Amino acid sequence: MPATSIKRSLGVDLTTKIHESRVLLVGAGGIGCELLKNLVLTGFGEIHIIDLDTIDLSNLNRQFLFRHEHIKKSKALVCNLTSLFLPSPGTFAMQAVAKEIAQKFRPNAKLEAYHANITDSRFNVAWFSKFDIVFNALDNLAARRHVNHMCLAANVPLIESGTTGFNGQVQVIEKGKTECYDCNPKPTVTTYPVCTIRTTPSQPIHCIIWGKSYLLPELFGKGEDDNGTIDTSETAENAEEIGELRREAKELEDIRESMDTEEFEGKVFEKVFKHDIERLRGAEGMWEERKPPEPLDYDKLNEESASIDSTISKVDQREWTLAEAFVVFRDALNRLRSRLKELKASASPTDPTPTIEFDKDDEDTLDFVTATGILRGTIFGIDSNSKFKTKEMAGNIIPAIATTNAMTAGLCVLQSFKVLQDDLRNAKMVFLERSGARVINSDSLNPPRPDCAVCSVISAQVAVDLASATLEDIVEGVLKLKLGYGEEFSILKGQGVIYDPDLEDNLSKKLQDLGLGNQSFLTVVDEDDQDQDPRVNLELIVVQREETAEGAKPAQLMPEELEIPRKPKHGLAGTDETQLTNGNVSNGKRKRDSEDDQLKNGPVAKKVAAESNGNGEVIDLDDEGAILIDD
Ligand SMILES: Nc1ncnc2c1ncn2[C@@H]1O[C@H](COP(=O)(O)OP(=O)(O)OP(=O)(O)O)[C@@H](O)[C@H]1O
Numbered sequence: 001m002p003a004t005s006i007k008r009s010l011g012v013d014l015t016t017k018i019h020e021s022r023v024l025l026v027g028a029g030g031i032g033c034e035l036l037k038n039l040v041l042t043g044f045g046e047i048h049i050i051d052l053d054t055i056d057l058s059n060l061n062r063q064f065l066f067r068h069e070h071i072k073k074s075k076a077l078v079c080n081l082t083s084l085f086l087p088s089p090g091t092f093a094m095q096a097v098a099k100e101i102a103q104k105f106r107p108n109a110k111l112e113a114y115h116a117n118i119t120d121s122r123f124n125v126a127w128f129s130k131f132d133i134v135f136n137a138l139d140n141l142a143a144r145r146h147v148n149h150m151c152l153a154a155n156v157p158l159i160e161s162g163t164t165g166f167n168g169q170v171q172v173i174e175k176g177k178t179e180c181y182d183c184n185p186k187p188t189v190t191t192y193p194v195c196t197i198r199t200t201p202s203q204p205i206h207c208i209i210w211g212k213s214y215l216l217p218e219l220f221g222k223g224e225d226d227n228g229t230i231d232t233s234e235t236a237e238n239a240e241e242i243g244e245l246r247r248e249a250k251e252l253e254d255i256r257e258s259m260d261t262e263e264f265e266g267k268v269f270e271k272v273f274k275h276d277i278e279r280l281r282g283a284e285g286m287w288e289e290r291k292p293p294e295p296l297d298y299d300k301l302n303e304e305s306a307s308i309d310s311t312i313s314k315v316d317q318r319e320w321t322l323a324e325a326f327v328v329f330r331d332a333l334n335r336l337r338s339r340l341k342e343l344k345a346s347a348s349p350t351d352p353t354p355t356i357e358f359d360k361d362d363e364d365t366l367d368f369v370t371a372t373g374i375l376r377g378t379i380f381g382i383d384s385n386s387k388f389k390t391k392e393m394a395g396n397i398i399p400a401i402a403t404t405n406a407m408t409a410g411l412c413v414l415q416s417f418k419v420l421q422d423d424l425r426n427a428k429m430v431f432l433e434r435s436g437a438r439v440i441n442s443d444s445l446n447p448p449r450p451d452c453a454v455c456s457v458i459s460a461q462v463a464v465d466l467a468s469a470t471l472e473d474i475v476e477g478v479l480k481l482k483l484g485y486g487e488e489f490s491i492l493k494g495q496g497v498i499y500d501p502d503l504e505d506n507l508s509k510k511l512q513d514l515g516l517g518n519q520s521f522l523t524v525v526d527e528d529d530q531d532q533d534p535r536v537n538l539e540l541i542v543v544q545r546e547e548t549a550e551g552a553k554p555a556q557l558m559p560e561e562l563e564i565p566r567k568p569k570h571g572l573a574g575t576d577e578t579q580l581t582n583g584n585v586s587n588g589k590r591k592r593d594s595e596d597d598q599l600k601n602g603p604v605a606k607k608v609a610a611e612s613n614g615n616g617e618v619i620d621l622d623d624e625g626a627i628l629i630d631d
């Protein structure tokens with residue numbers, strides 16, 4: 001839309017605010033590319049974009065700012081203006097867009113790109129507070145949580161978004177005014193009982209998980225199940241079997257020691273596809289109702305596969321034969337072995353031991369998992385899958401839909417208008433779905449949950465010299481003396497406890513030696529409920545203090561006077577429900593089941609189903625108009 005049309009649609013005030021605002025876009029993937037285009041086209045003055053990843057072939061179908069020649073280049077850096085304004089010849093639509101952007105907006109748009117992880121300590125609270133709005137276009141919980149936390153600490157509005165297939169969601173988050181990302185619990189990942197994966201698989205996914213979460217980490221990672229997919233909790237029934245499995249894993253550890261020898265590959269094969277299977281086959285009472293597993297024969301397969309070339313691994317649409325899988329297994333094992341050797345050779349002694357983890361876009365690990373899936377499937381008489389299908393299953397891939405991303409990105413920008421106008425009463429939680437009567441549905445924003453451990457906290461800063469101040473200076477000088485804490489409280493750094501009444505070892509340690517840097521967070525959890533309710537959590541941001549000629553000064557609290565409220569006894573009591581709602585909060589709309597709520601790009605807190613709401617709300621474009629998109 002030309003700049004004049006935007007001004008006419010949005011009004012001079014909002015257009016000016018947009019031009020003057022500085023925004024941060026976290027993630028330059030499916031939603032991120034769309035969002036960047038929207039932000040530039042809408043005329044946002046300064047856009048910072050960050051992404052840790054490089055471009056993969058599989059990104060090109062929807063991440064339209066990237067071309068084939070960009071593969072392996074930084075997403076964030078390719079997202080700079082050059083790629084926006086110089087589309088490859090022949091792509092008419094892109095040329096039109098680029099020309100439009102170049103002519104109308106380029107003089108005003110300032111873009112800054114970072115090829116980095118948003119959790120990096122240099123992106124601290126002070127850095128976040130430079131932005132007027134942060135947009136999340138991420139694909140994982142940890143990064144989302146981190147940005148949520150930083151935006152709350154820096155008091156910067158966050159527009160959180162995510163998609164899974166045809167479903168999408170946009171959530172506006174403002175400290176103290178709306179629910180934060182963590183106000184609602186997030187669904188956990190699917191886990192499989194260890195015995196199903198290791199002993200009695202019955203479905204193709206069990207064989208894939210075995211390769212991905214057991215064998216690969218045992219050989220090249222940090223040990224069994226780096227990612228917590230296999231539930232190894234011990235019960236009376238499985239105790240004996242778990243003991244046996246531990247012994248088997250230990251044997252594998254010994255074989256791992258011989259990784260640099262020629263025998264490695266044969267030893268691994270014989271152990272996991274023959275000896276372990278023979279042991280299992282001999283287990284009493286196990287195979288009365290099931291077909292017993294059939295061990296594989298290395299020499300026989302070696303003979304049968306003599307004429308097969310390892311390039312068979314490139315065939316990804318059909319399932320490999322057993323002999324083909326055997327060839328790919330050996331080849332992938334050797335590729336991974338050489339890679340790990342190189343990683344180890346180039347690592348410095350202080351680096352953590354190098355490992356290789358499964359990544360659906362990493363051919364070596366994908367080949368390994370596909371081949372092991374077929375070998376193990378054959379042993380247990382379970383159907384196997386092509387490499388393409390294995391990638392989908394092992395990578396938990398729900399196909400990304402470009403139009404869902406595009407619509408979600410558009411909705412993010414519409415919500416940002418409400419934020420810029422300070423009009424949270426009309427901002428919405430927005431949902432995209434295909435199954436209901438309407439594609440787009442919305443819900444009013446809720447106030448923060450008073451019991452949320454992330455946003456219902458009180459924040460303060462403490463200025464200290466990190467090199468000389470100790471934890472005791474904070475505990476005694478600040479928390480007990482200044483803030484009146486009793487004996488019963490603990491201090492957390494991230495998820496780890498560094499102080500509680502029974503953990504006093506750290507008191508004499510310098511803050512710096514406890515891993516605290518400028519702008520690190522500490523959370524103080526009051527556990528003293530003797531006389532009255534405990535205080536809400538206190539989030540202390542530790543700030544490096546400039547030293548004066550007189551030397552080290554005591555820790556200084558900012559603000560100096562701080563009243564820490566008590567935790568509310570009952571759920572929502574005491575919240576100002578009218579703060580955000582437009583009188584329409586509980587109009588009988590059905591909330592979505594939590595299992596439906598897990599979007600790949602962001603678990604959903606709740607969702608309104610349009611069919612239950614005949615006069616259902618639609619997305620407000622402005623105070624007068626509305627759009628309604630029928631399925
Ligand atoms: N901690 C982080 N810091 C910076 N960028 C991140 C971080 N975590 C994830 N990202 C980026 O967020 C983007 C999310 O985009 P998207 O969901 O489309 O994933 P993708 O990896 O591009 O695609 P797919 O997973 O479907 O192959 C990715 O480009 C990813 O690199």
Ligand SMILES: [Zn+2]
Nearest residue numbers: 180183452455
């Ligand atoms: Zn919260």
